[in-house]
Amino acid sequence: MLEIIGLSKHYGDVKAVTDLNLTIQGGEVFTMLGANGAGKTTTLMVALGFTEPTHGTVKLCGIDITEQPLEAKKHVAYVSENVMLYGNFSARQNLDFFTRLSGQPSQDAAHYDPIMARVGLQREAFDRRVKEFSKGMRQKLGIAIAIAKDARIVLLDEPTSGLDPKSGAEFLELLDELRDEGKAIWMTTHDVFRARVIADRLGIMVEGHLVKTLSRDEFQEADLERLYVEYVERPVLPAA
Numbered sequence: 001m002l003e004i005i006g007l008s009k010h011y012g013d014v015k016a017v018t019d020l021n022l023t024i025q026g027g028e029v030f031t032m033l034g035a036n037g038a039g040k041t042t043t044l045m046v047a048l049g050f051t052e053p054t055h056g057t058v059k060l061c062g063i064d065i066t067e068q069p070l071e072a073k074k075h076v077a078y079v080s081e082n083v084m085l086y087g088n089f090s091a092r093q094n095l096d097f098f099t100r101l102s103g104q105p106s107q108d109a110a111h112y113d114p115i116m117a118r119v120g121l122q123r124e125a126f127d128r129r130v131k132e133f134s135k136g137m138r139q140k141l142g143i144a145i146a147i148a149k150d151a152r153i154v155l156l157d158e159p160t161s162g163l164d165p166k167s168g169a170e171f172l173e174l175l176d177e178l179r180d181e182g183k184a185i186w187m188t189t190h191d192v193f194r195a196r197v198i199a200d201r202l203g204i205m206v207e208g209h210l211v212k213t214l215s216r217d218e219f220q221e222a223d224l225e226r227l228y229v230e231y232v233e234r235p236v237l238p239a240a
């Protein structure tokens with residue numbers, strides 16, 4: 001459902017991503033670990049069509065993000081630490097705006113109530129301006145947008161950073177549900193503990209290279225933290 005094919009992204013001399021190949025299926029959570037500056041966010045920026053690849057392609061539900069950006073973007077929702085929302089709009093207005101932007105038909109205002117409740121936003125926040133929201137509330141609204149858009153691909157960039165333990169656990173439960181609904185989910189995180197809980201497959205990115213992918217069976221057996229450190233400290237072989 002999400003296909004990254006031979007993707008490289010250079011910013012001048014900086015090789016942020018080098019020859020990345022990765023497919024994420026519907027019903028799968030892929031979690032990407034990697035040091036600061038490893039190229040995780042850059043990969044997402046390309047996949048979302050915010051920046052163009054230097055080489056390679058990204059396909060969302062078979063549609064090339066560079067060739068047909070508007071069509072491709074309908075299938076993807078993005079949740080980041082700094083979820084892009086309109087501060088002067090209420091939660092409900094943001095939901096309606098982004099849902100319609102993705103080509104979904106207009107809905108009654110009440111349509112969004114169960115979605116906001118499902119992600120754990122308090123009722124008193126439904127019609128409050130988003131600029132007054134805490135980080136956790138913004139992240140919850142981000143996932144509400146993903147649900148309302150019914151995007152088949154959900155990309156999350158450190159979505160649980162800064163969430164309190166209860167909200168973090170609830171967030172993972174939501175991801176579990178989305179996986180059960182057949183979404184293809186990519187999550188970057190620095191939280192090895194949460195990665196282990198939620199991931200079906202896990203990747204380690206070092207200096208723009210995807211140096212290792214592990215299946216659930218493989219990483220459940222392993223001391224993930226130690227493995228991660230080993231890979232991050234090992235010299236990266238240049239791509240063939």
Ligand SMILES: Nc1ncnc2c1ncn2[C@@H]1O[C@H](COP(=O)(O)OP(=O)(O)OP(=O)(O)O)[C@@H](O)[C@H]1O
Pocket residue numbers: 011014015016034035036037038039040041042043
């Ligand atoms: N717009 C940009 N212009 C120039 N260089 C950039 C730009 N965006 C990212 N980079 C560089 O690309 C590299 C990868 O950055 P990226 O943000 O993808 O890392 P990351 O893995 O998401 O790190 P973190 O864990 O800190 O979020 C870094 O060297 C960064 O400085």
Ligand SMILES: [Mg+2]
Pocket residue numbers: 040041042157
């Ligand atoms: Mg990042």
